[in-house]
Amino acid sequence: MKKEPILSVKDLGVSFSQYTKGLRRRDLKVITNLDVDLYEGEILAVVGSSGSGKSLLAHAILGILPDNSSTEGTITYNGKALDQRVKEKLRGDEIAFIPQSVNFLDPLMQVSKQVKICIDDKQEADKRQRKIFNKYGLNKKVDSLYPFELSGGMARKVLLSTALVSDCKVIIADEPTPGLDEKSLNEVLDDFRNVANSGCAVLMITHDIESALKIADKIAVFYAGTTLEVASASDFMDDGKKLRHPYSKALYNALPQNGFKPIKGSQPMPNELPKGCLFQDRCEKVSEKCRETRPDSKFVRDGMVRCLYAT
Ligand SMILES: Nc1ncnc2c1ncn2[C@@H]1O[C@H](COP(=O)(O)OP(=O)(O)OP(=O)(O)O)[C@@H](O)[C@H]1O
Numbered sequence: 001m002k003k004e005p006i007l008s009v010k011d012l013g014v015s016f017s018q019y020t021k022g023l024r025r026r027d028l029k030v031i032t033n034l035d036v037d038l039y040e041g042e043i044l045a046v047v048g049s050s051g052s053g054k055s056l057l058a059h060a061i062l063g064i065l066p067d068n069s070s071t072e073g074t075i076t077y078n079g080k081a082l083d084q085r086v087k088e089k090l091r092g093d094e095i096a097f098i099p100q101s102v103n104f105l106d107p108l109m110q111v112s113k114q115v116k117i118c119i120d121d122k123q124e125a126d127k128r129q130r131k132i133f134n135k136y137g138l139n140k141k142v143d144s145l146y147p148f149e150l151s152g153g154m155a156r157k158v159l160l161s162t163a164l165v166s167d168c169k170v171i172i173a174d175e176p177t178p179g180l181d182e183k184s185l186n187e188v189l190d191d192f193r194n195v196a197n198s199g200c201a202v203l204m205i206t207h208d209i210e211s212a213l214k215i216a217d218k219i220a221v222f223y224a225g226t227t228l229e230v231a232s233a234s235d236f237m238d239d240g241k242k243l244r245h246p247y248s249k250a251l252y253n254a255l256p257q258n259g260f261k262p263i264k265g266s267q268p269m270p271n272e273l274p275k276g277c278l279f280q281d282r283c284e285k286v287s288e289k290c291r292e293t294r295p296d297s298k299f300v301r302d303g304m305v306r307c308l309y310a311t
């Protein structure tokens with residue numbers, strides 16, 4: 001029997017209402033057709049350039065989008081559609097969030113306390129908090145510090161600790177690794193793999209495809225607010241031959257070990273999305289049909305892709 005996802009996002013759309021000149025209101029759609037499925041015991045890495053919709057996906061799942069936003073599509077958790085009330089209940093209880101900005105730490109609480117409140121077993125809390133701080137090289141003196149007294153790297157480690165000590169079923173990590181030294185980066189990647197191996201589902205948003213490939217099971221490739229491909233991490237090898245979308249292949253070719261070969265152009269802005277395929281202006285294989293038709297998602301060789309010509 002095929003395993004069901006613990007968290008499933010289907011056809012997510014996010015719009016923001018904005019006031020333009022003359023106080024006319026208009027809706028700007030910044031996300032169209034985002035799809036991801038998360039499974040227990042698996043790490044799904046979400047990659048894509050700045051502005052492709054990675055953080056908004058996380059915020060939509062957690063119910064922390066701004067008030068001037070509206071959403072379409074469905075987000076289900078254990079098969080049940082999530083509404084705002086349930087999202088708020090799950091946040092911090094079953095779903096742990098590691099935000100992109102370290103400003104999410106409580107400025108008025110000592111950092112060791114912020115980690116301890118995430119541990120259900122209160123008798124074990126002191127020990128477990130110290131253990132994880134030790135592992136990340138945060139000495140005893142750090143326990144009593146407040147966030148403003150920490151360097152960026154230290155604050156990032158505290159944020160990571162809050163999620164990794166919790167017994168949550170899902171961890172959503174938005175850029176968890178910038179600012180970490182090499183040793184801590186490897187520790188953190190190992191820890192994500194270990195929590196996944198013990199059954200947790202991990203959604204890891206990252207610019208760092210190389211790190212993602214070390215630990216992820218699957219990679220979702222976002223572009224201009226749309227999921228273009230979801231592939232096995234093992235498809236990112238052998239010249240990228242197994243990848244289904246030209247953009248995923250381009251990302252693969254741009255990795256340092258593959259010679260940093262970039263592609264020309266940039267992702268379209270939300271207010272200038274073309275009719276048809278979003279990647280058309282940068283694609284070598286573009287046809288007339290690509291300019292007319294926005295590709296639906298389809299399953300190709302056990303992966304998902306939005307390209308008319310994917311095989
Ligand atoms: N509050 C907002 N109002 C209007 N547009 C927004 C708002 N928040 C995000 N956007 C737009 O939505 C798009 C997706 O933003 P998002 O923050 O999800 O990108 P991202 O992939 O996380 O980028 P980064 O890698 O830089 O963190 C961008 O075009 C951004 O400008």
Ligand code: NI
Pocket residue numbers: 054055056100174
């Ligand atoms: Ni972001």
